[in-house]
Amino acid sequence: MKKFLVALLAIAMLLPCFAGFAEDEVVEWDVLLCWASGSYEQLDGDITKHEGIKEYIRRYKEAYGVDVKLNFEILSTNDVYTKFALRVAAAADKNNEDLFDMIWWNVDNYVYPGAPETLYDDGLVIDVTDMLPEYAPKFMETLNKCPKWYQDQYYTPKGRLFLFGSRFDDMDLETGAVEQYTLTGPLTPTWMLEATGFEKEDINTYEDLTEYLHALKDIGVKYPFHGLFNLWMMEWYYGGFGTGQNWYMEGDEVKWGPLTPEWREAVEQLHAWYADGLLNTDFVAYGYNETIAGFCSNEIGIGGFDARLGPIYSGIPGNGAVTALNMLQTTERYLDGKVSTHLGGTGYNYKYYATHFTRSCNDLEEAIRFVDFRYDADMALLAQFGMEGISFEFNEEGRPVRTEEYNNNPKIDAQYVAEFMSGFAMTETSRETLKEQTYQETVFGSWSQPENYSEVFPVQFIKRTAEETEIYNKYYPDFSNYMFECLYDFIINGVTDEGWETYYNTSVELGYNELMEIQQAAYDRFLAIE
Amino acid sequence: MNQILKKNFRARFIRDFKLNWMCYLMFLPTIAYYIIFSYMPIYGICIAFLEYRPAIPFFEAEFVGLQNFQTYFSGMFFLRNLKNTLMLTSLSLIIEFPIPIIFALLLNEITNTRFKKLVQNITYLPHFVSIVVICGILQIFVKSDGVFNKIFAFFNPNWTSVNLLSRSEWFRPLYIGSGIWQGFGWGSILYLSALSGIDAELYEAALMDGASRWKQTIHITIPGIMPTICLMLILKCGGMLSTGSEKIILLYNPAIYNVADTLDTYIFREGIQGADFSGTAAVGMAIQAVSLAIMMCVNKITKRLSGNGLF
Numbered sequence: 049m050k051k052f053l054v055a056l057l058a059i060a061m062l063l064p065c066f067a068g069f070a071e072d073e074v075v076e077w078d079v080l081l082c083w084a085s086g087s088y089e090q091l092d093g094d095i096t097k098h099e100g101i102k103e104y105i106r107r108y109k110e111a112y113g114v115d116v117k118l119n120f121e122i123l124s125t126n127d128v129y130t131k132f133a134l135r136v137a138a139a140a141d142k143n144n145e146d147l148f149d150m151i152w153w154n155v156d157n158y159v160y161p162g163a164p165e166t167l168y169d170d171g172l173v174i175d176v177t178d179m180l181p182e183y184a185p186k187f188m189e190t191l192n193k194c195p196k197w198y199q200d201q202y203y204t205p206k207g208r209l210f211l212f213g214s215r216f217d218d219m220d221l222e223t224g225a226v227e228q229y230t231l232t233g234p235l236t237p238t239w240m241l242e243a244t245g246f247e248k249e250d251i252n253t254y255e256d257l258t259e260y261l262h263a264l265k266d267i268g269v270k271y272p273f274h275g276l277f278n279l280w281m282m283e284w285y286y287g288g289f290g291t292g293q294n295w296y297m298e299g300d301e302v303k304w305g306p307l308t309p310e311w312r313e314a315v316e317q318l319h320a321w322y323a324d325g326l327l328n329t330d331f332v333a334y335g336y337n338e339t340i341a342g343f344c345s346n347e348i349g350i351g352g353f354d355a356r357l358g359p360i361y362s363g364i365p366g367n368g369a370v371t372a373l374n375m376l377q378t379t380e381r382y383l384d385g386k387v388s389t390h391l392g393g394t395g396y397n398y399k400y401y402a403t404h405f406t407r408s409c410n411d412l413e414e415a416i417r418f419v420d421f422r423y424d425a426d427m428a429l430l431a432q433f434g435m436e437g438i439s440f441e442f443n444e445e446g447r448p449v450r451t452e453e454y455n456n457n458p459k460i461d462a463q464y465v466a467e468f469m470s471g472f473a474m475t476e477t478s479r480e481t482l483k484e485q486t487y488q489e490t491v492f493g494s495w496s497q498p499e500n501y502s503e504v505f506p507v508q509f510i511k512r513t514a515e516e517t518e519i520y521n522k523y524y525p526d527f528s529n530y531m532f533e534c535l536y537d538f539i540i541n542g543v544t545d546e547g548w549e550t551y552y553n554t555s556v557e558l559g560y561n562e563l564m565e566i567q568q569a570a571y572d573r574f575l576a577i578e
Numbered sequence: 579m580n581q582i583l584k585k586n587f588r589a590r591f592i593r594d595f596k597l598n599w600m601c602y603l604m605f606l607p608t609i610a611y612y613i614i615f616s617y618m619p620i621y622g623i624c625i626a627f628l629e630y631r632p633a634i635p636f637f638e639a640e641f642v643g644l645q646n647f648q649t650y651f652s653g654m655f656f657l658r659n660l661k662n663t664l665m666l667t668s669l670s671l672i673i674e675f676p677i678p679i680i681f682a683l684l685l686n687e688i689t690n691t692r693f694k695k696l697v698q699n700i701t702y703l704p705h706f707v708s709i710v711v712i713c714g715i716l717q718i719f720v721k722s723d724g725v726f727n728k729i730f731a732f733f734n735p736n737w738t739s740v741n742l743l744s745r746s747e748w749f750r751p752l753y754i755g756s757g758i759w760q761g762f763g764w765g766s767i768l769y770l771s772a773l774s775g776i777d778a779e780l781y782e783a784a785l786m787d788g789a790s791r792w793k794q795t796i797h798i799t800i801p802g803i804m805p806t807i808c809l810m811l812i813l814k815c816g817g818m819l820s821t822g823s824e825k826i827i828l829l830y831n832p833a834i835y836n837v838a839d840t841l842d843t844y845i846f847r848e849g850i851q852g853a854d855f856s857g858t859a860a861v862g863m864a865i866q867a868v869s870l871a872i873m874m875c876v877n878k879i880t881k882r883l884s885g886n887g888l889f
Contacts, residue, residue: 049629068792096609106877130851132848134632136632136633137633140633140635141635143635161631161852161853166631167633171633172632329740329744330722330744331832332741332831333721333743333744437761525847525852526655529832532832534830535835538742540744554654
């Protein structure tokens with residue numbers, strides 16, 4: 049009996065050891081999700097309800113035997129701009145006690161002063177450049193296939209690999225042509241087109257567009273034209289006049305669109321529409337949410353368009369966007385026959401979606417491997433389309449298509465599609481599978497004509513050094529605010545020669561030349577890459 | 579002498595504390611509030627002289643002297659922002675400040691208690707509505723098809739409907755008007771309590787001397803509440819350089835920056851949104867210093883003119 053009890057005790061003491069072997073390792077990370085999406089609201093503010101993320105974690109465990117627990121802290125669009133630096137400052141003040149492990153950027157990272165280089169210089173994030181070949185082989189394999197000029201954009205001027213975790217643009221790896229699904233262009237509901245008797249093909253010039261706006265007014269549409277919000281997200285519009293809404297390039301020169309004579313023309317057109325009651329007279333009070341609501345309640349006839357109109361799609365209950373909304377085939381390349389040469393989003397310093405590991409990151413190697421898991425065709429599918437059988441299924445040709453449930457459920461996108469964690473691998477297999485069926489293309493199928501975009505958008509962003517960023521940030525806020533001030537004034541009151549001259553001179557005083565010099569230097573560095 | 583005073587003070591305090599310890603206990607949260615939220619964070623003001631970076635511990639930031647002050651005060655928009663701030667606060671002082679006083683005087687004349695209470699309740703209500711809701715309502719009212727435009731169109735057939743917040747000339751009336759609507763009822767409470775403290779015998783004596791209601795108001799009521807008016811005026815003047823950023827941020831847009839952009843909105847935009855904590859701490863510090871100076875001047879003036887002052 050005594051021996052039996054001793055044996056039992058011994059087994060009891062050894063059991064936890066066996067249990068340790070049997071159990072999977074659990075790693076826990078605090079993630080600051082700098083998220084611009086309104087779909088978070090559809091999850092009642094609880095990201096743990098996201099089935100797509102759960103699936104990602106499940107598959108990671110399946111592949112590596114590591115159970116991951118993510119604790120999300122979410123900053124919404126506005127919060128990112130107002131609270132990110134405060135959040136970091138609060139953590140730094142407490143010896144980083146409550147500093148998160150990772151940052152998942154879904155918005156531009158200039159919310160940190162002097163970013164991106166200062167994120168490293170100030171020690172907030174860790175430079176993992178040297179670790180990536182070992183711990184992130186999938187990402188590096190994809191990156192190494194890209195042309196050198198494209199690869200360069202992933203590094204800071206000091207050579208730190210900054211965009212790990214970022215989404216790759218869909219690119220032809222042989223030619224290096226970027227096939228961005230550029231989400232700009234005028235958008236109008238299909239029923240309005242039909243009610244006015246117009247066809248998409250009828251609208252090729254601004255005269256056609258004006259005529260269409262009058263027709264919309266005649267059928268009782270409250271606001272025939274509304275930019276996107278604040279009349280800013282209209283690259284396609286300014287493009288048609290041969291200028292840009294921001295920085296753009298012409299040959300090897302950088303230009304600031306709002307000071308070009310063509311921009312004046314474009315704004316005069318807006319003023320004419322405003323005076324004729326064709327442009328939303330309440331545009332000053334229309335923010336993002338009002339714009340979405342305006343579209344969904346059929347108050348807005350035609351509007352600019354960018355990726356952020358996603359919620360319009362899901363904001364129409366029981367009515368898939370593909371049928372409810374229709375992109376007009378009136379791109380910058382067609383309107384008035386002018387081709388616009390933009391510098392893409394060069395107002396931005398670096399692109400979105402990067403993942404960073406902070407100085408508090410627990411188990412860094414595992415964290416890198418976890419992010420690297422995104423760069424896989426299956427994960428790209430999960431991120432772009434959600435879960436097979438629920439939000440998408442493969443058609444007879446083996447391509448992913450949205451399910452009926454997806455098209456009829458406005459909330460499903462937020463629950464299953466984890467686009468913000470997309471790595472979008474450009475491996476040949478995923479390209480074949482996904483090239484023609486990206487999320488955007490599925491929703492707005494008729495729009496994208498990627499074959500020419502390599503000409504229109506040769507570069508998405510340019511890089512400024514930390515010193516340049518400091519100077520840029522010193523001038524740009526006032527410079528940009530003043531431009532908006534004048535834009536609104538010109539639209540409402542018209543453009544006079546005197547007003548234009550004052551606007552031009554004041555912009556120069558506010559640092560136009562200094563800003564231009566910085567942008568040009570950054571672009572020259574880009575052009576110098578072989 | 580000092581020793582005796584100190585000893586006396588201590589002895590008096592201990593005696594008073596033993597007698598009124600419950601009052602001291604009730605006072606404790608207030609003291610704690612001011613120490614924690616007003617005095618302890620004061621050390622943070624030194625970032626105005628530093629090149630502060632959020633990820634770097636506070637005391638490791640580089641000292642830059644007055645550079646942050648210089649940058650803003652030499653900026654192009656400083657004078658405009660200062661002018662807009664002073665315009666709004668001056669208008670508020672001239673128009674908003676007397677209204678609760680007049681309203682309190684009028685209320686004081688109402689003899690029907692039920693009606694008086696009804697009026698008080700109705701006028702107090704807007705104070706409890708969040709500023710976000712007030713601005714939301716205002717945004718809807720001023721839309722091109724909003725109620726204001728409809729009223730104007732009713733009285734003026736030639737009226738062109740526009741969003742009133744897209745017109746510079748409308749911003750100040752809307753800002754001040756909504757401020758009056760929201761605050762005049764609540765603001766009158768202080769004056770009503772001051773009115774209730776006036777000795778009723780003074781009115782009786784005046785009545786016997788044949789003074790009319792108007793004469794009573796001029797010679798008894800207003801002097802009776804003058805210390806309260808002076809106190810409020812001094813405090814109001816102390817805030818001359820501060821408009822409060824919330825309401826303006828909720829209402830303004832680039833079309834009316836020329837009249838609506840103030841020192842406070844600048845601090846919010848640059849400091850919070852632009853993460854330039856050092857620069858805007860410098861602006862904030864300068865504003866507070868000037869505000870304190872204004873308050874002390876006004877205190878001195880009112881003390882000389884009426885004998886009433888804050889300190």
